[in-house]
Amino acid sequence: MQGPLIDTLVRQGVSRRTFLKYCATLASMMALPPTAGRAMAEALAAARRPSVIWLPFQECTGCTESMTRSHSPTLEGMIFDMVSLDYHETLMAAAGHQAEDALHAAMKDNAGKYLLIVDGSVPLGIDGAYSCIAGRTNVDLLKEAAAGAAAIVAMGSCAAFGGIPKAKPNPTGAVAISDIVKDKPIVNVPGCPPIPVVMTGVLAHYLTFGRLPDLDDKLRPTAFYGETIHDRCYRRPFYDQGKFARTFDDEGARRGWCLFELGCKGPVTHNACATTKWNGGTSWPVESGHGCLGCSEPDFWDAGGFYKALSMPADPLKMGTAAAAVGAVAGVAVSVANRAKKHRAQASHETTTLADLEK
Numbered sequence: 001m002q003g004p005l006i007d008t009l010v011r012q013g014v015s016r017r018t019f020l021k022y023c024a025t026l027a028s029m030m031a032l033p034p035t036a037g038r039a040m041a042e043a044l045a046a047a048r049r050p051s052v053i054w055l056p057f058q059e060c061t062g063c064t065e066s067m068t069r070s071h072s073p074t075l076e077g078m079i080f081d082m083v084s085l086d087y088h089e090t091l092m093a094a095a096g097h098q099a100e101d102a103l104h105a106a107m108k109d110n111a112g113k114y115l116l117i118v119d120g121s122v123p124l125g126i127d128g129a130y131s132c133i134a135g136r137t138n139v140d141l142l143k144e145a146a147a148g149a150a151a152i153v154a155m156g157s158c159a160a161f162g163g164i165p166k167a168k169p170n171p172t173g174a175v176a177i178s179d180i181v182k183d184k185p186i187v188n189v190p191g192c193p194p195i196p197v198v199m200t201g202v203l204a205h206y207l208t209f210g211r212l213p214d215l216d217d218k219l220r221p222t223a224f225y226g227e228t229i230h231d232r233c234y235r236r237p238f239y240d241q242g243k244f245a246r247t248f249d250d251e252g253a254r255r256g257w258c259l260f261e262l263g264c265k266g267p268v269t270h271n272a273c274a275t276t277k278w279n280g281g282t283s284w285p286v287e288s289g290h291g292c293l294g295c296s297e298p299d300f301w302d303a304g305g306f307y308k309a310l311s312m313p314a315d316p317l318k319m320g321t322a323a324a325a326v327g328a329v330a331g332v333a334v335s336v337a338n339r340a341k342k343h344r345a346q347a348s349h350e351t352t353t354l355a356d357l358e359k
Contacts, residue, residue: 058120123172248289
């Protein structure tokens with residue numbers, strides 16, 4: 001394998017074997033076939049560093065903070081070796097007019113080819129004046145940057161779904177990126193913030209295959225958001241056994257029982273927290289003793305109390321069983337009613353026939 005990236009890695013002491021192992025691990029994490037690891041390694045090794053423009057709008061910088069904690073690859077490894085991060089207010093050394101000049105130069109020199117990453121929602125209230133950069137509204141900057149982008153990554157729940165800024169009463173009129181941009185490929189990477197390796201994994205997929213990964217109906221990568229937290233939670237067996245913690249310090253909590261009755265939103269939240277975990281795979285919220293808040297779902301802030309248990313059955317199998325039972329009862333009732341109707345019709349017919357014979 002030859003190319004700009006592999007040459008840089010060799011100079012830094014990264015062996016070919018280590019690089020192949022990383023690509024194989026990444027392919028496995030994204031549920032790709034074994035041969036994809038080799039293809040990913042060859043594509044990444046030969047790839048020229050594509051231009052990436054990162055625009056921050058109504059956000060808290062949490063997504064960037066999360067990205068800095070990526071361990072596979074590291075943030076510095078990605079922005080120095082894999083991509084050319086041409087604009088990112090928080091991470092770039094330039095400021096003021098120099099920063100804005102870098103942004104416009106990147107858009108001009110890489111028109112139609114750069115990857116646009118956006119974190120934060122876009123405020124539409126007061127003609128967008130709630131959030132401006134260099135005297136321009138977020139919505140104007142988004143439309144300009146999106147026009148020349150090859151694809152867009154809505155990083156974090158604010159960009160993907162509106163997030164906390166959109167929560168009631170939504171004073172700024174915040175909306176998601178997909179509410180404004182309709183003519184470009186968009187991938188949503190929700191989470192408040194998203195998992196670091198999910199963020200870098202999506203970028204690596206795009207660099208490898210030149211396209212966005214397979215998405216669900218909410219434009220989320222199915223490799224990371226295809227299952228619920230509940231599907232993969234290590235506390236799931238306790239849920240199946242009916243063993244629940246009632247408070248955060250009772251015996252059930254100390255034994256690691258299910259947190260469903262303490263408001264865990266894992267059954268209705270699609271994310272990879274239970275498998276990829278956080279902080280280099282060290283832990284994740286449920287393992288730390290706190291229920292899932294559902295932060296990768298739309299309108300999670302307005303969905304109800306974080307510590308109020310879900311009112312519906314958590315287990316899709318149980319919900320299916322319950323629905324089947326209801327359907328069976330209804331079917332029996334309809335069948336009985338139809339039989340009774342048929343018997344009444346037959347009796348009426350027989351009565352009429354006898355009366356006619358008597359005449």
